[in-house]
Amino acid sequence: MDFIYTIIPPRIMSQIFVGLSRTVILFIVASGLSLILGVLRIPNIWHGSLYMVGAFMTFTISTAFGGGSIGFWMALIIAPLGVAFVSLIAERGFFQHLYEREHLMLLLLTFAFSLVFGDLVKMVWGMEYKSVPVPRVFQGSVHLFGGQPFPLYNLFLLVIGPVVALALWFFVNKTKIGKISRAAAVDREMVGAVGINVSWVFGIVFAIGCLLAGLGGALVAPTVNVSLGMDHTLIMEAFLIVIIGGLGNIWGALLGALIFGLAQSLGILIWPQFGIVFPYAAVIVVLLLRPTGLLKSTW
């Protein structure tokens, strides 16, 4: 192992791992966004609010169970499901009536939802920061690279990321709903013509996409201050990831999240004040070279 450190200094190695754990969160949120964009063609700005709601629900559920480990695991299951439920209601009640209209209207409707939910979160949870304790199993850190400490929870995230990616791949490629949704993305009317209730498939796909937003929020909750406004920057990042990856392509979302997460964490090493500029610059470079994203878009 030691020869690696002669090529890549430990400081950079540990920064790469920080970037990778950020990548996992970005990937989970962006893949849900990408799924919704690919199948339903909704540029879902509401996604960021659902991520925030997921994080706040995690706080509430884990404190309701006494702030211990069990509470966190319960929250990890309940919060995404709750978010998915809310989104299913919204889809059935509002979005499904607008599929025939242009994208701009759908985009603005999701923006309207994000405005409403921004205030609802403020009403329910207040303005203060909330913090969620890291579950006991993952407290502390390990010394991985030449003595650089690395939080155990981030290692857990690195395991969760591939699991979610595989589950999503299984859903899209192996389950019946996934196959129908892929077909509907190509030609909605034809799928309807062979006797499949496309409307409900769309509703379920929308809910699953939003479930991923809630999961992302639940997973990120122990690592950050859960606060109002955490949706605004994240949704922008998720959109950029989806675009550089290729709209609707889940592996593209993974690739985009990797580029974004690593550019962010390594950029900070290069230029601390403007580290945050690097991922955006990376996005522009990618789009100048490949205007429609790195991998094939499903559109």
Next chain:
Amino acid sequence: MLKGTLGGMGRIGGGAVLILLFLLPLFLPRFYIYLGSTILLTGLVATSLNLPLGYGGIFQFHHAVFYGVGAYAAALIITKSGLSPWMGFVIGPLTAACLSLIMGLICIRLSKLYFGMLQISLGSLVWIIVYRWYSFTGGDNGIHGIPLPRVISSQNGAYYFTLFVTLISLWVMYKIIKSPFGSALQGIRDNPVRSAMIGINVKLHQLVVLIVGGFFAGVAGSLFVVVDTAVFPDMLFWTLSLEILVMCLLGGWFTFLGPMLGAAIIICLRTFVSGVTDYWTLPLGILMMFVIFFLPNGILGYIEEKLHRGLIEPTIKES
């Protein structure tokens, strides 16, 4: 547009509104004059967005960047350079137009949603630079207490300056829409393929309208400096862009005066609502949902439809 449909009555009404706008400072308290100036300049941003959006059919998702950059350029010229403050009001819009040209050249290759998303990413880059570059732009504090020339430093002076500039800008934009260029632009919106076939240079027309829109957004940004004597990075944030988009939609994005009306309604509502409660985005969101579902052509669009004069322009259809 509305004036055209209502004919003589509209012209008299328009004249009355103009006279009223000029007389307002004589009998209104200070706060309402400030409100009036804000409505005028916000309406100007919304109208400038409506050129590429409503008439050009381009998904200009991040218009606020040009507004903010115009304001910052004007503010920086006034505070940091030795030039005359009036130069700030010239250089501000020009900077916005230049930025619009650069971003337009990059984005124009893409269409519809991809265009809008690439524009948001470029705009976010600009926002982050402004937000982080403390030594130059003041970072998240922005720049406050910008000194202005004496003529426009009073409340009434600022109001009249804003009114004059806004009216001239609206007149110029109206002329652009009514020119052969404007007609070609609307042709491109309704059918790009056919327009290209009859020899219209589609990309060039779109690029020009983007620059014009960016320029007038910069004008509005410079007016913001006059009215508020401050600039801050939230002016470049993407949520403001979507709010401006909502103004266009609410007033009617296929009408010329619609965005101005939408801006007036939203600003008045915000002033009224935030006097009552802390929650402003909730009512705005509900209002948006109402407009999207029941008034997709906006208020003026709805009125025009009711008038049945055959002047309603077709809505954009996704291909």
